[in-house]
Amino acid sequence: MTDKHLICLDLDGTLLTDDKTISSFTKQILTQLKQDGHEVIISTGRPYRASEIYYQELGLDAPIINFNGAFIHHPSDDTFKAVHTPLDLNIARDIFRQVENLNIQNIIAEVKDHVYFHYHDELLFQGFNMGDPVVKSGDLSISLQEGPTSILIQAEEEYVPAIREHLSAVYAEQIEHRRWGAPYPVIELVRKDINKAVGIQYVSEYLDIKQKNIIAFGDEDNDFEMIEYAGIGVAMDNAIQALKEKADVMTLSNNDDGIGVFLADYFNL
Structure with a gap:
């Protein structure tokens, strides 16, 4: 059995195609990885109300990172200690x-x-x-x-x-x-000091997953810290150049199953 991994997904420009949908292939791969015991989470700048539809579509049962790390909670587990870090x-x-x-x-x-x-x-x-x-x-x-x-x-x-x-x-x-x-x-x-990396560190510790086993996907400047923190930071082909330079590896674009193709190859699916 491969070590348990934490797969962190930005939404816009990353998991979602340009028409704001999740492709069937990428969804199939993520479902397979969850069945194999890996954890899949959403890490987005969106509020929860604007990401819940995708959380439900993927059948997730894990914490979710919203507002780029300013709000972390578990939609179906009240025992999870939510973190809300508002501005003064x-x-x-x-x-x-x-x-x-x-x-x-x-x-x-x-x-x-x-x-x-x-x-x-x-x-x-x-x-x-x-x-x-x-x-x-x-x-x-x-x-x-x-x-x-x-x-x-x-x-x-x-x-x-x-x-x-x-x-x-x-x-x-x-x-x-x-x-x-x-x-x-x-x-x-x-x-100050709120970003997606703060969120995925908190969630990975809760799930007891090592930093080296975190795979994160992103495309914009709000993904910088998460891509750098993850054991494997993956930039989409459509990502901004500055993120590609920070990433460990690149994959195909959000419209070409970049997430699904990378994960299928990485986990030999």
Whole structure:
């Protein structure tokens, strides 16, 4: 029997094809590996409500890492000690008050599966209503009463560098910020030192799986730490160049069964 492995899957651009589905071949391989005693987990920047559909589709029975590591829980095991690491509410409110000064179009704060919009935006809302969340709109410095799991800042492309420079200069000790790509070009903020590697370390220790037996797949800059931490960090062919340089190995793209092909070869299926 091969050592028990932990297989960590980013969703968008990695497990999911461009039409947001899981291919039948990759699903078949993951199902086979679970039957063989390996653990499969999702590690995503999405909230749980927007990843639950894929968790259920794969028939997973393991913890899940959401918000890039800011929320880790086990959907079907209440004895698992969930970890929620939100941003400090006072720092969040300080950022909310700077909307106009920094040319910010809108700010979205998420507290686990609740969504708070600074300004109501029907188009943007459609991108965040997956899983039927509780949604509120209004001045976030007033409406938000607890530290958010993450903050998303929407701004015109020309203002993004200045906003990120400001965030780094003022809040370097308190927050991490990353850029999302299409279809939602936003800046994501989470608490300092939170990333997917923190999540997979926590889960691997819970499952008693050695670091060398962790295989992680990713494609974007929010996968850097996870790809570096895993025993085998795998970059998709469609990944950004910087991630390919950090990865141990590359596989085919998200549209070409990159995960399924790599795992079938690795485990001789």
